[in-house]
Amino acid sequence: MTFADLGLSDELLRAIGDSGYTEPTPIQAQAIPPVLMMKDLVGIAQTGTGKTAAFVLPMIDILGAGRSRARMPRSLILEPTRELAAQVAENFEKYGKYHKLSMALLIGGVNMGDQVAALEKGVDVLIATPGRLMDLFQRGKILLTGCNLLVIDEADRMLDMGFIPDIEEICTKLPAQRQTLLFSATMPAPIKKLADRFLSNPRRIEVSRPASANLQIEQRLVEVSARNKKARLRDLLRAEDMRTAIVFSNRKTMVRELADALRRDGFAASQIHGDMEQAERLRELDRFKAGEINILVASDVAARGLDIKGVSHVFNFDVPWHPDDYVHRIGRTGRGGATGKAFTLVTPDDAEAIDAIEKLTSTKIVRVEGAQPAPARDEEPARDESRGDRPRRGRKPREEERAPGAEVPSAAPEDRPDRDERPREERSQREDRPRRDDRPKREDRPRRDDRPRRDDRPRQPDRPGEDRASTRAADQLPPIETDDGWNGPIPAFLDYKLRG
Numbered sequence: 001m002t003f004a005d006l007g008l009s010d011e012l013l014r015a016i017g018d019s020g021y022t023e024p025t026p027i028q029a030q031a032i033p034p035v036l037m038m039k040d041l042v043g044i045a046q047t048g049t050g051k052t053a054a055f056v057l058p059m060i061d062i063l064g065a066g067r068s069r070a071r072m073p074r075s076l077i078l079e080p081t082r083e084l085a086a087q088v089a090e091n092f093e094k095y096g097k098y099h100k101l102s103m104a105l106l107i108g109g110v111n112m113g114d115q116v117a118a119l120e121k122g123v124d125v126l127i128a129t130p131g132r133l134m135d136l137f138q139r140g141k142i143l144l145t146g147c148n149l150l151v152i153d154e155a156d157r158m159l160d161m162g163f164i165p166d167i168e169e170i171c172t173k174l175p176a177q178r179q180t181l182l183f184s185a186t187m188p189a190p191i192k193k194l195a196d197r198f199l200s201n202p203r204r205i206e207v208s209r210p211a212s213a214n215l216q217i218e219q220r221l222v223e224v225s226a227r228n229k230k231a232r233l234r235d236l237l238r239a240e241d242m243r244t245a246i247v248f249s250n251r252k253t254m255v256r257e258l259a260d261a262l263r264r265d266g267f268a269a270s271q272i273h274g275d276m277e278q279a280e281r282l283r284e285l286d287r288f289k290a291g292e293i294n295i296l297v298a299s300d301v302a303a304r305g306l307d308i309k310g311v312s313h314v315f316n317f318d319v320p321w322h323p324d325d326y327v328h329r330i331g332r333t334g335r336g337g338a339t340g341k342a343f344t345l346v347t348p349d350d351a352e353a354i355d356a357i358e359k360l361t362s363t364k365i366v367r368v369e370g371a372q373p374a375p376a377r378d379e380e381p382a383r384d385e386s387r388g389d390r391p392r393r394g395r396k397p398r399e400e401e402r403a404p405g406a407e408v409p410s411a412a413p414e415d416r417p418d419r420d421e422r423p424r425e426e427r428s429q430r431e432d433r434p435r436r437d438d439r440p441k442r443e444d445r446p447r448r449d450d451r452p453r454r455d456d457r458p459r460q461p462d463r464p465g466e467d468r469a470s471t472r473a474a475d476q477l478p479p480i481e482t483d484d485g486w487n488g489p490i491p492a493f494l495d496y497k498l499r500g
Contacts, residue, residue: 059151
C-alpha cells in the first residue's frame with residue numbers, strides 16, 4: 001500500500017515524496033481513511049510508529065478548504081510538553097508546504113505577546129499545551145467556538161502530568177458537533193473514561209498490544225552495584241557500535257551531574273531537563289540533531305514523542321518509576337523501521353520495578369552482568385605473586401609462619417637500654433610510700449553522723465539591703481484588717497505590693 005491509496009491530495013502526496021516516504025506505517029494506513037471521513041478515532045500504537053503523521057496528514061487536507069478568523073482557530077492539537085508541540089509544528093511545516101495554512105504554537109517559556117499577535121491574524125491549526133491555552137483563554141485572548149477538530153496526543157502522558165481536568169474543561173468549551181482524535185501508547189482506565197465521555201462512536205485502531213515495546217529494539221538489563229553505575233555507563237558508551245545515544249535519569253540533579261561527568265571524561269555530551277529555559281532546550285536538541293553532540297542526557301521530558309532519527313542507543317541510568325515510561329524511553333531508538341539497542345542499569349533495589357516493566361510489556365528482558373561481585377568478608381584476598389611470601393609491612397610473622405628451627409629475633413645486647421641488675425626487692429622504689437595495709441581502717445575514720453548537720457550550722461548574715469521578712473512564712477507577717485472584718489496575716493505578695 002502507498003500513500004496514494006489512502007485518498008490524500010496531490011499537493012500532500014508531493015510533500016510526502018519530498019520527505020522521502022513512500023509507504024505508510026500500519027497506524028497511518030488504518031487511521032488516515034476514517035479521519036478523512038470525519039470520524040472520531042482512538043488510536044493505540046507503540047511509540048515510534050508514526051502517530052504524528054497519522055493525524056497531521058489528513059488534517060492538512062481537511063483544513064485545505066476554508067478560511068480562518070481572528071482569535072478563532074479552526075483546529076486544536078493538545079500536547080503534554082513543549083518539545084512535542086514544537087515537533088508537531090515541524091511536521092505541519094514539512095507536509096503542508098504546498099498548502100496555504102496558518103499555524104500558531106502556544107507553549108510556555110515563550111513571549112505571550114507574539115502568540116497573541118498570531119491569534120489576532122487568525123490560524124487554521126493551533127498547537128498548544130493545556131496550561132498556556134487555559135491562561136490565554138482566561139485572559140479572553142482566544143475563542144474555541146469555531147474549533148471543529150480536536151486532537152489529544154499522548155493522552156496517557158497527559159494523565160501522568162495531571163492535565164486531564166484541564167482537558168475536560170477545554171472540551172466543554174468546544175462545539176458539541178466536532179471531530180475528536182485521541183492517540184496514546186497505553187490506554188489506562190481514566191483515558192478510556194475520557195474517550196467514552198467526549199468521543200462519539202469512535203473508531204478504535206490498535207496496531208500493537210498496549211504498552212508493548214518495538215521488536216526492532218534489543219533490550220538488555222545490566223546488573224551493577226549502585227556505586228559502579230557511572231563507570232559501567234562509561235564502558236557502554238565506549239562500545240564500537242555506539243553512534244548517538246540518549247541517557248535517561250529520573251532526577252534533574254542527576255541529569256546535570258551525569259552530563260558534567262561525561263564531558264570531563266571526554267564525551268561530546270549535553271543535557272535537557274525541565275528546569276531549562278525553552279530556548280535553551282530547543283538549542284540543545286538542535287545540536288543533538290545536527291551531530292554537534294552525540295550523547296544527550298535527559299529527564300523524562302524527552303521520553304515522549306521526540307522523533308530524532310539515527311539514535312542508535314538508549315541508556316536508562318535509572319529504572320523509571322512508572323513502567324509506561326520505560327516503553328516511551330526505549331522508543332527513542334529503533335524508529336522508522338531501524339534497529340536499536342536499549343540498556344537499563346539495574347541494582348538489587350530495582351527488582352520490583354523491573355518485575356512491573358516485564359509484566360506490563362509481557363517480555364522477559366535478557367540480563368547481563370555489569371560488575372564483578374565484591375569478595376566476601378571471610379575470604380582472604382589473593383596474595384600478590386610479585387611480592388612473594390613476604391609478610392605485610394608492620395605485621396610480625398605468626399608462630400606457624402616461622403621456619404622450623406628458626407630463632408626468635410631479638411635485639412642485640414648493645415642496642416638494649418641499661419638495666420638494673422639488682423634483685424627486685426632492692427630495686428623497689430616504693431619503700432617510703434604507705435602501703436594499702438598501713439592506711440587507717442574504715443572504722444577509724446570520722447563517721448558521717450559526727451559531722452555537723454545543715455540545721456546546726458551558723459546562719460549566714462543578711463546581705464546589706466536585704467529584707468528577710470518578705471520571704472518568711474505567711475504566719476510570721478503582721479496581720480491585716482479588711483473592710484469585711486477579716487483579720488489575718490498579710491500574704492507575701494500583698495506585703496511586697498504594700499512595701500513597694
